[in-house]
Amino acid sequence: MYDILRKYIDRVTAAVIPDEEFVYIEQAFDTKGVKRKQFLLHEGSVCRYMSFITSGAMRQYTIDDNGAEHITILAIEGWWMSDRGSFMSLTPSRYNIDAVEDTELLVTTLDKITRLKEQSLTFLKMAHILDQNHSVAAQKRIEAGISYTAEEKYRYLMRTHPEFFNRFPQSMLASYLGLTPETMSRVRKQVLSQ
Amino acid sequence: MYDILRKYIDRVTAAVIPDEEFVYIEQAFDTKGVKRKQFLLHEGSVCRYMSFITSGAMRQYTIDDNGAEHITILAIEGWWMSDRGSFMSLTPSRYNIDAVEDTELLVTTLDKITRLKEQSLTFLKMAHILDQNHSVAAQKRIEAGISYTAEEKYRYLMRTHPEFFNRFPQSMLASYLGLTPETMSRVRKQVLSQ
């Protein structure tokens, strides 16, 4: 499992991490399994883990006042999962995180990450790049939310994350895009017929 | 102008930055004025500046295929403004940035920031906290986009950024929320009458 994280760090930083640095990373991360439909985080509790998915699929979502779910993050192997706000400030989260497939994780805590950033320059660099990528992606998703039609949202997801379509049920993709499952189904039909 | 940035750094890091560190920061930032309606960044060009607003107000926006503007960022004094993706990777931006009021900035470049993060631990810390805050705010805004009604979006903006209402025309606030000016006006009437 650790070699998946290692390859990921190499790819993101466009370098090869030295063995003596990677030792620190191995020490900082524990393995953890989460079965399908089991929770990694419940609304109201503090998100104590920052998790790297080595296999499987997860989602983060909120439940609004009417009881409707809204998926805020979908993630598969090679992605990070946590509620960053809760994790960094140790405040209760408003989100739930559960596994959509049986999932294997490498998890670490805030203390360990803080130490790790001092011990490994490569890890620090990776964290920076991660922040940046996350920020750019979030910006685009905000833009999609305020300016795209249902069809444009569908095409946007197909372009940016085609791999999601064979990993998550269509109803979850709909929620992730802010659409109902019915609209998603109709848009799909429309798009595929052209 | 520099003392505004100084106070900002002190507040964000919850510390008092030593004089010997702040010297580096002063050296890294130049002052720059942008008159109302003038541009700081044009779509298609690289965003070479990371700017701290000391006074005034700015917006970032895209123009879609139908020629409609969509405001992605609104910012006033005490906020940062740039296209992070373009700035970090030196690629052409898809956004425009212009001044809504006559604006005074402290601007720096990628090279200078990189050096500054090595020279000043306080600045590095500030950058981290900034990333984190930005990430949390972006997450909430995405959530608003996929799950809020027009009225909820209006209330959300009133709750999180009441100061925007006397700084930006209502039509810009509407665009920022992904509403038409007409809907914004009607929602406003509705909300204020209760």
Added chain:
DNA sequence: AAATGCGATTGATACAGATCAATGGAAACG
């Protein structure tokens, strides 16, 4: 193999918010 349940599809209808259009007021400008 039957039973159960979840997800996708399809149709009918409702509604929130967009669009089109006109008016009025206030700020910016020559």
Added chain:
DNA sequence: CGTTTCCATTGATCTGTATCAATCGCATTT
């Protein structure tokens, strides 16, 4: 100081997407 431009408001109408409802298929359980 008049003129122009921008912005907010209001009304009428249209439309994209949600909602409600029924059916179907496939996978999981017993």
